[in-house]
Amino acid sequence: MKIASFKIYSFLFIFVISTLLISFISSCKVAHTNLQVLQPAEIMLPQHFQKFVLADRTRAIKGNGSQVIGVLEGLLTGEGLFQDKWGAEDCVEGLRGVLTQTPRYAVAIASLDTALKGTGRRQTLPPLDWETVSKLIGGDNETALIVLEAFDSNNNFFTDITQVTQRGPTGENIQVPQFNSQNRVEVYCVWRIYDFKNKSIVDQFSDESRQSYSGVGATQAVADANLPSRMSMTSRAGVAAGLKYGRRVSPQWLSVSRQYYKKGSDVLKSTAHLVKHSNWQSATDAWDKESVSADPKAAMRASFNMALACEKAGQLDFAIQWANRAATMGDKRAMKYVFVLEQRKTDQKRLEEQMKGKKN
Template sequence: MKKIALFLLPGIMAFTGCAGTRNIHFNSQVPAMYNIPHHIRTLAIIDRSIPEDADANLLEGVLTGEGVSQDKLATQIVIDGLNQSLQNSSRYQVIRTTEKMKGSGAGSTFPEPLDWDTVAELCEKYEADALVSLETYDSDFIVTHGAKTGGEGGIRISAQGVATVNCGFRLYDYRNRDITDQYHFSHKEFWESGGSTITAAVATLLTKNDAIRKASFQAGIVYGERITPSWVRIHREYFKKSKRDPYLAEGARMMEANDWDRAIAALTTAVENGHFKTKGRAAHNLAVIYEILGNLEEAKKWATDAWGRYGIRKSRDYGYILTGRINEQRLLESQLRE
């Protein structure tokens, strides 16, 4: 079984908070939303979003004012995002090919699936177990007028830009001759700006092409996270100190220093010797530490003690979260199994 680890690198661990508590932030790996068969270890990415009717697509670009090559470039940026997302995981070997094929083009209607002789030819060419194919792509960018606000600087008008990218992917399983996944989705990105006039507000917005590119890249990441484990940012609340117990404060400081062994030692002393409320807060902090270290069962035990024995309300909900994370970790280990 592959060991699931957390990366605690400089810049990844951060702290925020308010009186009495602080938030600690760290990165953790979560399972893919969609299970892919274990025999699929090598993926080849292809672009099959070229419109079947190129002349009609050219006319649409002229009539709408869109650059003729805008979607062509944007599809490559979608694949950039997908490739980055897949490369960040140990689940697959990824081959980004230069294959470009005709499909249905814009809209949400998928083209007919690739025939299996073509799938076999491409998989053998790239020594891949499966093809990930971008089969539909479309984009749009609109600007909406926001509210007027007044202040010392006078009236300010806001504008919002919304970039929408629609993508359709298929994943072809070569060995089983099965379309393992077929998924169409929309991804939106929002930008806001302001100025003394609506013209000034719009002028400071991201340009249409830049907005489409950014949204396209994120859309590729969205699909990558559907089929491979990914990293997410997690934040947890912990207690900084107790008026009557120096060990809780010491443990919190050691958490901030990422000195987990000394933090555990100080907090364990607080649990053993502290006042009732201090015991509960120290138990909660120990739960947070063990989650960061990847020992979710131990984290759940301490969170249960913090709520069940000492009545720390934050620990009750935290215990539910940890139960969910334990189930996620089992799925993650299954997905990463060799």
């Protein structure tokens, strides 16, 4: 019985090692490069929008009890004083930052945003009247007003204790406790986009997001001290919420990782050096010639690389053709790449529609 068990475990061990070795060898065939891809916005906005003006409406109206409720809520949820106020400002700043990166719209902060008052909590007030909207955007029909209507954050602290092995004073291994202090910041925000030209709300979006932070130490106090400050954690979470909404409403550049073959023939080896130094034209010319090589494996891999070259050049239809060619020659990576390229083609159609209204 013991011999049988030993044989089974030996077989499993050899199988796992062989699988890992094959995976490692397979991964050595390819290298990675990054492409900059312009991703479409998640939603379609009116074509006449050329500019966004941003405003913060989360500050509580004085005298209606909202400020007192906000302070009490902060004590109950672990927030610091004015934490939501500053978190909301960082949320708007995060949105402004990401909108400066889009090629579709210009962006500015409303000069009258300090005059806007809200509930100071999760609840929202009715939409702004159109006279106020007009003042904030200067009466420009081509400018959309984006308002942060509500912002609320909560801190959730907890601690895990694990045993770790350390070298003792006399050289022996000993078990000691390690404290892992964690905080999960939950952010809730509500956005509205006002279309002054058509006197309509074109987007009202509620979002909940979470950011987690941790600090490690030999004691609870040390672990807590290694956490960022509450204000810093809420600030980061607010910025992240703003970035998220920016990707919802505007096309954004995204860095994507792609594979290409660097082994299989002398040509593939030499072109890997060309790609590394951004000499794409020379690499493309070499791959094109290698794609008709008498060696079927080299031709297959060169075809895969040609798909990448075409994608980088923005020629998605040709990229799909090359990837399909490699797939029919037996390249499993190419089959997955075809799916990625088809999705990119779908995204490209949406992007072209979103960019169509841009004025030079």
